[in-house]
Amino acid sequence: MRTERVRLFDASAPLVLASGERLTEVDVAYETYGELTPERDNAVMICHALTGDAHAAGWHPGDRRPGWWDTLIGPGKPLDTDRFFVVCANLLGGCQGTTGPASTDPATGQPYGLDFPLLQIADFVTVHRALLEHLRIPRLLGLVGGSLGGMQVLEWTLRHPEQVENAVIVAASSRLSAQNIGFSAVGREAIMRDPDFHDGQYSAAGATPATGLSIARMLAHITYLSEEAMATKFGRRIQDPEQTGPGFGVDFAVESYLRHQGDTFLTRFDALSYLYLTRAMDWFEPFSEHDPADVAAAGTRVLVVSFDSDWRFSTEHSRAIVRRLEAARVPVAFREISSPWGHDSFLLEVEPYHATVRAFLDRALDRSVPG
Amino acid sequence: MRTERVRLFDASAPLVLASGERLTEVDVAYETYGELTPERDNAVMICHALTGDAHAAGWHPGDRRPGWWDTLIGPGKPLDTDRFFVVCANLLGGCQGTTGPASTDPATGQPYGLDFPLLQIADFVTVHRALLEHLRIPRLLGLVGGSLGGMQVLEWTLRHPEQVENAVIVAASSRLSAQNIGFSAVGREAIMRDPDFHDGQYSAAGATPATGLSIARMLAHITYLSEEAMATKFGRRIQDPEQTGPGFGVDFAVESYLRHQGDTFLTRFDALSYLYLTRAMDWFEPFSEHDPADVAAAGTRVLVVSFDSDWRFSTEHSRAIVRRLEAARVPVAFREISSPWGHDSFLLEVEPYHATVRAFLDRALDRSVPG
Structure with missing residues (x-):
C-alpha cells in the first residue's frame, strides 16, 4: 500500500499534451488496494481533488491520519477492496510524486517553474490512461472522483467512454462560474x-x-x-x-x-x-468538445452526486451535467444528498452518500459477472 | 458641498473610547447637503460602509463619479435634499479625512500604525455625536446606513434612542457569522x-x-x-x-x-x-449590551432592509435584528427587497428599495410637522 512511482513517458516516447506541447520525462505516483482478478475486470480508478494525492486509503508508516478517502475505500467499505482493485494516482502537474512544475526540467536541469506547459484536464486523463496501460488494465469497472476528480471522471467518460463501464461524479462541475x-x-x-x-x-x-x-x-x-x-x-x-x-x-x-x-x-x-x-479547472468545458451520444453508445452508466449545502460547486453544477447526459440518453442517476458540511462533504462519511455510491458500485459488479 | 474638516477632540477634551483608551487629537471630515431648518429638526445623518467616506452625494471638482450614495441623496431623491439637511462624516479609524491609524500620533510625531487603539462601533457613534453637537443638531429626524453603516445606525439607536427619531438599517448585521x-x-x-x-x-x-x-x-x-x-x-x-x-x-x-x-x-x-x-465589525454584538426596550420607550421608528441575493449579510442577519426589536415592541418595519446584485445592492438604484426608503422618510417628515 506504499506509493509506487513509475516513469510512463520519456524522450523516446514523450507525453504529447492537448495543447501540442511535449514533456519528455513523466513519472507517476500511484497506490493500489485490493487484488486484480485474473480476468482484470474489477479495477476502479480514483481521481483525486485539487490538493489530493495518490494516498487515498490505508495508513503509511508515520501517518497521523489515513489516506484522504479512507472512509470510502477499504474492506467492506463502499469501495470494497475485498472485491475491487482500486487504483489512485497523483495528477500530472501535482506535487506528490507525479511530474509537475516543481519537477526538474531535463532540458535545463533546473525546476520547470512557469516554463512547465499549461495543462488541461484532458492531459490528466492521458497520463492516467498510460498508467492503466502499464498496469495492463484495459477497461475500468469504475471511475470515481470528487470535485476536480469528478471533473476528470467526466472528461475521461466523454473522451473514452469505451474504457469506463461505470462513472461516479461527485460535487463536480462541467463549467466553472464567474464566482x-x-x-x-x-x-x-x-x-x-x-x-x-x-x-x-x-x-x-x-x-x-x-x-x-x-x-x-x-x-x-x-x-x-x-x-x-x-x-x-x-x-x-x-x-x-x-x-x-x-x-x-x-x-x-x-x-x-x-x-x-x-x-x-x-x-x-x-x-x-x-x-x-x-x-485547468477554470478552462474546463467538456461539453463544448465532446458529444455525450458516444457515452450512450458505449453503454457507460453514470452516477452524479451533489450536496445541498455545497455552494462552491452547487447542485446546479451537477444538474447541468445530468441534463447534458440525459439529453443524449446516457443512463445517468442523480442524487442530491442532504449534508450540512458544504463542498467538503465529498470527503466525509455522510451515510446516504456512501450508501448511494455503494449501491451503484454493487450493481456495477453484479452486471459485470457473466451470468 | 466640499468636504469640511473640524477638530472635535483635543488634549483639553480628549476622546475617551469604549475601551477606556484616549485620543487627544481627533479631526472629522464631513459633508452636508440641503438646508437645516431654523427649528433644526430636519437633519438626517448618513453612516457609510467599510470603504465609504464623507462624500456621499454630488460632484467635487475633478470627480469621475459622484458621491457614493448619490442615487439616494439629492433634490427629489428618496433622501430629498430640498427637505432634509443631510450630514455624512468619515468614520473614526478611517482614512478619508477623519483621524485614523495612518494619522500622526501627537505624542510621537509619527503615524500611529498599530499603536492606534482598537476601536468599537460605539466609538464611531461617539465621534459622530460630537460632530452633531458641533453642528448644533440635538436630534436626528433620520439616521440611515448600509452594511457597516447600518451596524453603526443600530448601535446608535440602541445606545441613544432619544436622539434618533427614525432609523434605517440596510444590509447590516448585529452579529457576524463565522464565515x-x-x-x-x-x-x-x-x-x-x-x-x-x-x-x-x-x-x-x-x-x-x-x-x-x-x-x-x-x-x-x-x-x-x-x-x-x-x-x-x-x-x-x-x-x-x-x-x-x-x-x-x-x-x-x-x-x-x-x-x-x-x-x-x-x-x-x-x-x-x-x-x-x-x-470592529467582527466584535460587534450590540444586543448583548443594550436593552431594545429603551428604543421602544423613546418612540424611535426603525426600518430594516435586506436584499434576497445578499449572501455576505443575508436576510437572516436582518431578520435577527428585527426579531430582537419586535420582541421589545419597537415599531419596526422590515422589507426583503428582491435584487440580483447581492450585498452591493444597497449602493445601487434598486427601485423598490429606494421607494421603501422614500416612503419611510416621507412619513418621518409628516410626523415631525406639528399638527
Whole structure:
C-alpha cells in the first residue's frame, strides 16, 4: 500500500499534451488496494481533488491520519477492496510524486517553474490512461472522483467512454462560474504577487511563497465549508476565553482554524501546482468538445452526486451535467444528498452518500459477472 | 458641498473610547447637503460602509463619479435634499479625512500604525455625536446606513434612542457569522503578512502593503456580489477573444474586473484602516449590551432592509435584528427587497428599495410637522 512511482513517458516516447506541447520525462505516483482478478475486470480508478494525492486509503508508516478517502475505500467499505482493485494516482502537474512544475526540467536541469506547459484536464486523463496501460488494465469497472476528480471522471467518460463501464461524479462541475473562477484567481494573485514567488523560480532562489499559498488555502477553505458548518463548528467562539476585546491576533476560533489550515498546507503542497491545477479547472468545458451520444453508445452508466449545502460547486453544477447526459440518453442517476458540511462533504462519511455510491458500485459488479 | 474638516477632540477634551483608551487629537471630515431648518429638526445623518467616506452625494471638482450614495441623496431623491439637511462624516479609524491609524500620533510625531487603539462601533457613534453637537443638531429626524453603516445606525439607536427619531438599517448585521469573520480574517492576514506592512509602520518605511490590500479587496469584492450578478456581468467571457487556451495572465473578464477593483482600491484606501474597521465589525454584538426596550420607550421608528441575493449579510442577519426589536415592541418595519446584485445592492438604484426608503422618510417628515 506504499506509493509506487513509475516513469510512463520519456524522450523516446514523450507525453504529447492537448495543447501540442511535449514533456519528455513523466513519472507517476500511484497506490493500489485490493487484488486484480485474473480476468482484470474489477479495477476502479480514483481521481483525486485539487490538493489530493495518490494516498487515498490505508495508513503509511508515520501517518497521523489515513489516506484522504479512507472512509470510502477499504474492506467492506463502499469501495470494497475485498472485491475491487482500486487504483489512485497523483495528477500530472501535482506535487506528490507525479511530474509537475516543481519537477526538474531535463532540458535545463533546473525546476520547470512557469516554463512547465499549461495543462488541461484532458492531459490528466492521458497520463492516467498510460498508467492503466502499464498496469495492463484495459477497461475500468469504475471511475470515481470528487470535485476536480469528478471533473476528470467526466472528461475521461466523454473522451473514452469505451474504457469506463461505470462513472461516479461527485460535487463536480462541467463549467466553472464567474464566482468560482474569481475565488481561484484571488488565490493565484496572492501566490504570484508574493515577493518569494520569484517568477516561479522560488526553489532555485531558496524561497517559497508561503504567504501567498497559505492565503490562497485559507480563502479556498472558507468556500469548501457551508456557512452553517462554520457556524456549528466555530460560531463566534473567542479563541482565548480570557480575551475580552478586539486585537489583531487570533481573536476568534474560526481564525485559528483557518490559520492552521493555511500553515499545514505549506508542508504538503506546492504553489506552482496550485496555479496549474486551478487554471485547468477554470478552462474546463467538456461539453463544448465532446458529444455525450458516444457515452450512450458505449453503454457507460453514470452516477452524479451533489450536496445541498455545497455552494462552491452547487447542485446546479451537477444538474447541468445530468441534463447534458440525459439529453443524449446516457443512463445517468442523480442524487442530491442532504449534508450540512458544504463542498467538503465529498470527503466525509455522510451515510446516504456512501450508501448511494455503494449501491451503484454493487450493481456495477453484479452486471459485470457473466451470468 | 466640499468636504469640511473640524477638530472635535483635543488634549483639553480628549476622546475617551469604549475601551477606556484616549485620543487627544481627533479631526472629522464631513459633508452636508440641503438646508437645516431654523427649528433644526430636519437633519438626517448618513453612516457609510467599510470603504465609504464623507462624500456621499454630488460632484467635487475633478470627480469621475459622484458621491457614493448619490442615487439616494439629492433634490427629489428618496433622501430629498430640498427637505432634509443631510450630514455624512468619515468614520473614526478611517482614512478619508477623519483621524485614523495612518494619522500622526501627537505624542510621537509619527503615524500611529498599530499603536492606534482598537476601536468599537460605539466609538464611531461617539465621534459622530460630537460632530452633531458641533453642528448644533440635538436630534436626528433620520439616521440611515448600509452594511457597516447600518451596524453603526443600530448601535446608535440602541445606545441613544432619544436622539434618533427614525432609523434605517440596510444590509447590516448585529452579529457576524463565522464565515463573515473568516473572509475578513483572510483579508487581514494578506495585509499583515505583506512584507511591505512593516508592522504597520509602512509609511515611515516609504512603503505600502499594496499586494495585501488589493488581495483583501478582490476577495471582499467577490462576497459583495451575488453569484448570479457575476454570471450576468462576466460569465465565462474570455478577456482577450484572441486567447484560445489557458495562461497565467488575465484570461477571464472576471479576473480583469477583480484586478481592477484591487488596483483602484489602493489609490483611495489605507491598509491600517481596513484592519481597524473590519475588526470592529467582527466584535460587534450590540444586543448583548443594550436593552431594545429603551428604543421602544423613546418612540424611535426603525426600518430594516435586506436584499434576497445578499449572501455576505443575508436576510437572516436582518431578520435577527428585527426579531430582537419586535420582541421589545419597537415599531419596526422590515422589507426583503428582491435584487440580483447581492450585498452591493444597497449602493445601487434598486427601485423598490429606494421607494421603501422614500416612503419611510416621507412619513418621518409628516410626523415631525406639528399638527
